[in-house]
Amino acid sequence: MRRADEDQRLDVVATVNGRERRFSVLPRLSLADTLREELGLYGVRTGCEHGVCGACTILVDELPVRSCLMLGVQANGKTIRTVESLAEGSSLHPLQEAFRRHHALQCGFCTAGILATSQALLAENPCPTREEVREVLSGNICRCTGYQTIVDAIMDYAENGQAGVAGGERGPAE
Amino acid sequence: MKFPPFSYACPTSLAEAIDLLNDNEDSRPLAGGQSLLPMMALRVAAPGMLVDLGDIEMLRQNMVLPESMRIGAMVTHATNAASLDIWMHFPLMSQALHHVAHQAVRNRGTFGGSIAHADAGAEMPLVVSALDGMLLLQGREGERSVPAADFFQGHYTTAIESGEILTGVEIPFSDMDWAFEEMARRSGDLAIAMAAAGVRIEDGVCRKARLMFGSISDRPVRADEAEAFLIGRELTPPVIREVSAMAAAGIHARSDTHASAEYRLSLATALMRRALTRLATGAM
Ligand SMILES: Cc1cc2nc3c(=O)[nH]c(=O)nc-3n(C[C@H](O)[C@H](O)[C@H](O)COP(=O)(O)OP(=O)(O)OC[C@H]3O[C@@H](n4cnc5c(N)ncnc54)[C@H](O)[C@@H]3O)c2cc1C
Ligand code: FES
Ligand code: FES
Numbered sequence: 071m072r073r074a075d076e077d078q079r080l081d082v083v084a085t086v087n088g089r090e091r092r093f094s095v096l097p098r099l100s101l102a103d104t105l106r107e108e109l110g111l112y113g114v115r116t117g118c119e120h121g122v123c124g125a126c127t128i129l130v131d132e133l134p135v136r137s138c139l140m141l142g143v144q145a146n147g148k149t150i151r152t153v154e155s156l157a158e159g160s161s162l163h164p165l166q167e168a169f170r171r172h173h174a175l176q177c178g179f180c181t182a183g184i185l186a187t188s189q190a191l192l193a194e195n196p197c198p199t200r201e202e203v204r205e206v207l208s209g210n211i212c213r214c215t216g217y218q219t220i221v222d223a224i225m226d227y228a229e230n231g232q233a234g235v236a237g238g239e240r241g242p243a244e
Numbered sequence: 245m246k247f248p249p250f251s252y253a254c255p256t257s258l259a260e261a262i263d264l265l266n267d268n269e270d271s272r273p274l275a276g277g278q279s280l281l282p283m284m285a286l287r288v289a290a291p292g293m294l295v296d297l298g299d300i301e302m303l304r305q306n307m308v309l310p311e312s313m314r315i316g317a318m319v320t321h322a323t324n325a326a327s328l329d330i331w332m333h334f335p336l337m338s339q340a341l342h343h344v345a346h347q348a349v350r351n352r353g354t355f356g357g358s359i360a361h362a363d364a365g366a367e368m369p370l371v372v373s374a375l376d377g378m379l380l381l382q383g384r385e386g387e388r389s390v391p392a393a394d395f396f397q398g399h400y401t402t403a404i405e406s407g408e409i410l411t412g413v414e415i416p417f418s419d420m421d422w423a424f425e426e427m428a429r430r431s432g433d434l435a436i437a438m439a440a441a442g443v444r445i446e447d448g449v450c451r452k453a454r455l456m457f458g459s460i461s462d463r464p465v466r467a468d469e470a471e472a473f474l475i476g477r478e479l480t481p482p483v484i485r486e487v488s489a490m491a492a493a494g495i496h497a498r499s500d501t502h503a504s505a506e507y508r509l510s511l512a513t514a515l516m517r518r519a520l521t522r523l524a525t526g527a528m
Contacts, residue, residue: 071256076249076292097252097294100281119245120282127348133322134348139281143252144298190347208431209346 072146084145086111087155095142102126104142105152113153113182117211124210127183128152134190153182165189165227174223176214184210188224197228247284254296258303258382258409264295266384266407273297273409275318275357278349303356303411306330312416314380317356317409322347324355334415336374336422336440340367343424346432356410362463364399364498365434367426370458373466374422374440377415383408396463420444420452423519427511429502435459436503439515443479443523450474455487455516460497460508467491467516479524488516 074080079094086109093108100119105111105128117125119138126137129151156163162170165185169175184207191198191206198206203224207217255261265271270292274280283289297303303318308329315324324330325341344350344358344367358368359379372379373392380389381404395403404410420442426435437459444452453474455467470491477483492512497505 071253071260073251073253075251078251080252096249098247098249100247103246120285121278121349124346124348130351133351135351136278136348138285139277139349140352141252141277141281143254144296187348205431206347209348 072143074143080143082143082146084147085149087151093142097141097143099142100138101128101140101142101145101150102137104145105137105150108142111152111154115179115182117179122211123180123183124187125180125183127186127210129186129190132190132193134186151186153185156185164231165192165224168223168227168230169220172219172223172226174216174219176212176216176219180210180212180214184212184220188227192224192228198224200225203228245285245287247281248287248290250284250291251293252296253293254299256299256301258300258411261295261297261300262382262384262407262409264293265409268293268295271295273360275354275360276320276352278345278353279357279361279363297409308333309414312414314412314414315355316412317360318354319356321345321350321353321355321358325350333417334371334375334422336424336442337368337371339422339424340371340426340438340440343367343426343428343432343435343438349432356412359395359413360402360404360410362396362398362400362402363434364462365436365459367424367435367438367458369396370438370440370456370464371424372413372415373464374442374454374456375415375418377413379403379413380411381405381408382411387411389414392464393466399462418442420454421523423522425515425519425522427515437508437511437515439512439519441516441519441523443474443520445479445523449476449478451476455491457492457495457512457516460492460495460512462498465495467494469494479520481521484517484520484524488513488520491516 081094083092095104102116105114115125117123121136121139127134128137203221272291274294274296303316305316307314321344331338377392378389379395390403422442424440426438428435440456442454443450453471458464470487492509497508499505
């Protein structure tokens with residue numbers, strides 16, 4: 071049985087962004103802090119640290135979860151993807167490109183969580199309606215209130231896919 | 245905020261988990277962590293040890309029996325929401341699951357965790373009460389089952405004794421049609437008020453009825469007088485209006501920062517009217 075006292079680190083083996091990683095953490099460390107502090111993945115953001123804001127959303131076994139509401143020790147045996155897994159070298163993922171085109175980034179604090187949420191949405195439903203995108207995004211709080219352009223970007227990517235045609239039917243909202 | 249320090253164990257069998265809970269006084273089961281971990285971050289709870297139920301395979305299974313279905317405590321909201329068996333046998337639960345949090349929370353939050361936590365604003369306690377579920381509890385002394393009507397004892401208070409684990413809920417199949425309605429500030433938030441209605445209509449009249457509210461009081465409440473009134477009647481608009489007002493009339497409603505008792509009661513009436521109207525018109 072995996073077990074540790076409060077001042078004792080527990081070994082964890084997980085596939086993080088396609089690579090097997092071994093690390094050890096105290097039970098009290100959240101997965102969000104584990105990814106940031108132990109693995110240097112600073113793309114993982116924390117806002118509220120109690121599940122409400124969605125900033126820390128990452129993919130665990132391809133499903134979106136709040137990394138502030140999971141323990142680092144619970145990552146053992148899991149496959150984890152953070153925003154760092156999206157770009158290939160210096161070329162952005164088409165979804166990231168769509169965000170850039172539509173000025174959906176603004177301050178960018180919520181963006182990593184929103185990318186994880188929208189990736190999971192698009193995997194399940196490649197052609198969402200604007201309403202469906204809005205409903206899913208209601209779980210991610212953007213304090214720049216930029217939902218309009220974020221929805222535009224996700225719709226553009228959904229409609230034009232990998233091709234990433236600039237603008238698309240709707241055109242960027244200025 | 246960061247979690248306070250705690251020790252951690254992840255047993256692979258139910259017996260081990262029960263031993264850990266009994267041998268360590270200040271221990272708590274950890275299911276999906278979607279309520280317990282926020283409470284720890286906010287320093288509302290600070291258990292000395294968390295016993296993670298995540299590796300106990302038998303708690304992650306649903307089982308269809310001849311006249312009922314057994315839903316495992318550790319089955320996630322997301323799995324239940326996608327389950328064809330649940331959609332077929334318990335449409336009330338499928339409808340209610342759409343209102344439970346957001347996808348990222350549903351992917352880890354569990355059925356049993358939601359019931360053991362017993363937040364007055366949570367959907368699963370209402371569903372299990374409306375469907376007459378039996379709560380299955382396992383402790384050192386063996387297994388016992390508690391009907392939903394006796395299980396929920398108040399906000400965050402249930403019949404679970406310390407050292408016991410909720411293993412699942414056995415829910416009998418129902419021959420009624422069901423409708424669920426909820427009002428929340430934002431999709432995915434805890435409910436301000438909810439209504440569950442079940443009816444069996446034969447030859448145009450109501451033969452069986454079950455009317456319940458959630459989030460109005462500190463636990464799910466049943467409107468039995470209104471249920472009795474419905475029997476033998478047609479679900480016409482005037483009957484629906486009357487029975488909805490009657491159902492909400494006797495309830496002691498709670499006030500909190502989200503809504504006053506008066507507002508909750510007026511919502512209760514409106515939600516019950518909507519649920520019954522949907523059942524009457526077959527608009528599922
Ligand atoms: C942002 C956000 C929004 C949410 N919105 C909603 C909502 O709209 N509706 C809703 O219903 N819920 C909502 N929730 C709560 C969510 O559904 C939780 O997952 C659920 O209430 C608790 O389940 P859990 O598996 O996460 O349990 P945990 O948080 O792990 O545990 C909760 C409590 O139950 C105990 N416990 C857990 N499992 C067992 C067991 N098998 N036996 C005995 N004791 C046990 C724990 O010790 C703890 O005290 C929300 C949560 C968040 C973070
Ligand atoms: S930091 Fe995890 S949801 Fe806000
Ligand atoms: S872009 Fe600033 S918080 Fe969302």
